[in-house]
Amino acid sequence: MFSLTDRVSIVTGASRGIGRAIARTLAEAGSDLVLVSRDAEALAAVEEEIRALGRAVLAIPCDVALVDTPARVVSATLERFSRLDVLVNNAGINNTGSIDRVDEENWQATLNTNLTATYRFSREAFGPMRERHWGRIINVASITAQTGGVNGSVAYSASKGGMLAMTRTLARDGAPHGITVNAVAPGQIDTGMARALAPEALRQVEAAIPLGRLGTPDDIAYAVLFLALEQAGYITGTTIDVNGGLLKR
Numbered sequence: 001m002f003s004l005t006d007r008v009s010i011v012t013g014a015s016r017g018i019g020r021a022i023a024r025t026l027a028e029a030g031s032d033l034v035l036v037s038r039d040a041e042a043l044a045a046v047e048e049e050i051r052a053l054g055r056a057v058l059a060i061p062c063d064v065a066l067v068d069t070p071a072r073v074v075s076a077t078l079e080r081f082s083r084l085d086v087l088v089n090n091a092g093i094n095n096t097g098s099i100d101r102v103d104e105e106n107w108q109a110t111l112n113t114n115l116t117a118t119y120r121f122s123r124e125a126f127g128p129m130r131e132r133h134w135g136r137i138i139n140v141a142s143i144t145a146q147t148g149g150v151n152g153s154v155a156y157s158a159s160k161g162g163m164l165a166m167t168r169t170l171a172r173d174g175a176p177h178g179i180t181v182n183a184v185a186p187g188q189i190d191t192g193m194a195r196a197l198a199p200e201a202l203r204q205v206e207a208a209i210p211l212g213r214l215g216t217p218d219d220i221a222y223a224v225l226f227l228a229l230e231q232a233g234y235i236t237g238t239t240i241d242v243n244g245g246l247l248k249r
Helices: 017-028 040-052 069-081 104-132 154-177 199-208 217-228
Strands: 008-012 032-037 057-061 086-089 135-140 179-186 239-242
Touching: 008 017, 008 069, 008 104, 017 032, 017 040, 017 086, 017 217, 032 040, 032 069, 040 057, 057 069, 069 104, 086 104, 086 217, 104 135, 104 154, 104 179, 135 154, 135 217, 154 179, 179 217, 217 239
Parallel strands: 008 032, 008 086, 032 057, 086 135, 135 179, 179 239
Antiparallel strands: none
16 A cells, blocks of 8 residues: 555665665665765665665765755666656754854854755755656754754754755645655654763653653654655645654644
């Protein structure tokens, strides 16, 4: 019933953690994949996993923050598959520190990767999606966009807050063309970012989560899968919170 057969999906930040789980989950649902990440070696391993699931896959090692990357990736996707149905803007970097500790260089690097790349990839995806009058753009944001974070991540929180605002605006722009645009906002997920917290801070986070545990990358991947489906076609401009009850809205 819940199938992505004959769909083609781009997943950025696909080499590990949440991105890897998203890529595998979309492939298991039948989608062919275009994988994007800076880590060529790790990306090659995910490429083999997707191929083993019987799906066609194209891996493109590159930095999403570079100006020409989104156009190059979308062009390669169309050349290989002749279509683009789903874009998952997942690539992101963290930058912890209060405003007096984050310099201009770190601020700009965080926004370039987390926010500007999302804008550029979405802009490039709109064209082929508009032509087919069908598309799904799914932005992986963060609970920090809504709470400000737990450890003074001013640049990261600002970039993810901008992503949520962009999601609502692009949803309005895409709706007349059959394109839905939504976001998933993870809470504390058991990835490298969460494990970078000091042990005591991590214990405090876990204790504050009503479900009593960190989330898993698969928890996020299944939310992304739902938004990518035909059956989610009446949902746009919204954010799905996947945080174990840490934030209730």
